[in-house]
Amino acid sequence: DIQLTQSPSFLSASVGDRVTITCRASQGISSYLAWYQQKPGKAPKLLIYAASTLQSGVPSRFSGSGSGTEFTLTISSLQPEDFATYYCQQLNSYPGWTFGQGTKVEIK
Amino acid sequence: QVQLVQSGAEVKKPGASVKVSCKASGYTFTSYDINWVRQATGQGLEWMGWMNPNSGNTGYAQKFQGRVTMTRNTSISTAYMELSSLRSEDTAVYYCARGTPWLQDAFDIWGQGTMVTVSS
Numbered sequence: 001d002i003q004l005t006q007s008p009s010f011l012s013a014s015v016g017d018r019v020t021i022t023c024r025a026s027q028g029i030s031s032y033l034a035w036y037q038q039k040p041g042k043a044p045k046l047l048i049y050a051a052s053t054l055q056s057g058v059p060s061r062f063s064g065s066g067s068g069t070e071f072t073l074t075i076s077s078l079q080p081e082d083f084a085t086y087y088c089q090q091l092n093s094y095p096g097w098t099f100g101q102g103t104k105v106e107i108k
Numbered sequence: 109q110v111q112l113v114q115s116g117a118e119v120k121k122p123g124a125s126v127k128v129s130c131k132a133s134g135y136t137f138t139s140y141d142i143n144w145v146r147q148a149t150g151q152g153l154e155w156m157g158w159m160n161p162n163s164g165n166t167g168y169a170q171k172f173q174g175r176v177t178m179t180r181n182t183s184i185s186t187a188y189m190e191l192s193s194l195r196s197e198d199t200a201v202y203y204c205a206r207g208t209p210w211l212q213d214a215f216d217i218w219g220q221g222t223m224v225t226v227s228s
Contacts, residue, residue: 001170034214036153043203043218044153049211087153091212096169097143099153 002026002093006086006100012108019075021103023088028068032092035064035073038102039084047086048073075105083107110134112204112219119225125192128222130204137185138162141207143215144178144189146200154200158207159187194226 003026013019023033031051036044046055048064051071061076075082088100115129130142144156157168159178166178177190187204202222205215 032212034212036215038153043205043221044215045218046211046214046216049214053211055211055214055216089153089155089214091214094167094213096167097155097158097213099145099155102152 001096002029002090002098004088004090004098004100006088006103009101009103011103011105013078013105014108015078015080017078017108019078019082019105021073021086021088021105023066023071023073023100025069025071025090029090029092031067032090033064033066033071034089034091035062036087036089037082037084038087044087049091078105080107110217112206112217114202114204114219114222117223117225119227120194122195122226122228124194124226125190126194126224127188127190128202128204128224130187130189130219132185132187132206135206137180138182140209141213142178142180142187143205143207144176145203145205145215147203147221148197148200151200156189156202161187191224194224196226198224199226200224 005024007022033051035048038044052064063074085102085104113131138161159166161180180187204219206217207213208216
């Protein structure tokens with residue numbers, strides 16, 4: 001199975017900060033990577049698919065990049081509603097989709 | 109609107125089985141895969157398996173092989189996930205999620221989640 005490792009696991013930041021989360025795959029997955037945001041008690045929400053394509057309705061301050069084994073999710077200017085946990089997911093190893101362990105973004 | 113609505117919370121004893129339903133509305137049920145993902149309290153997301161509602165074909169994570177069964181009833185646009193031989197470690201919120209082909213099968217619509225508690 002393909003393993004995904006996110007870093008950091010926990011991040012403390014202030015409103016307006018630029019935030020970057022990294023997701024590393026144990027083997028190459030081309031651009032078959034998605035990012036999700038999850039708030040407490042809620043289902044995850046799709047932010048980005050195909051590594052860098054913004055899902056409809058997602059604010060443009062979110063962006064994704066990378067291919068192969070290393071990927072990043074960037075929030076250009078952190079907003080109060082962005083404090084949440086973020087997960088990457090690989091969609092290359094069909095049908096064995098896996099998630100990263102998550103990155104919790106908290107208010108500094 | 110497009111949505112997935114899941115059945116209510118369940119409490120089961122160790123060794124029992126649970127069957128969770130996921131009713132689709134607002135789109136053509138047979139045109140999109142349904143996935144199941146679970147999340148133990150305070151833990152991350154764990155993909156359990158996939159089903160094609162049109163063909164009924166399934167694919168399960170190795171961890172759940174032999175214990176999970178995913179089915180559907182197309183006449184009522186509903187998917188089901190049954191997990192057997194329950195143990196305390198299966199206590200979690202279980203989500204169904206739609207996989208959309210032109211999004212590289214990313215999960216764009218999620219159910220609200222069903223809490224399953226396994227306790228003697």
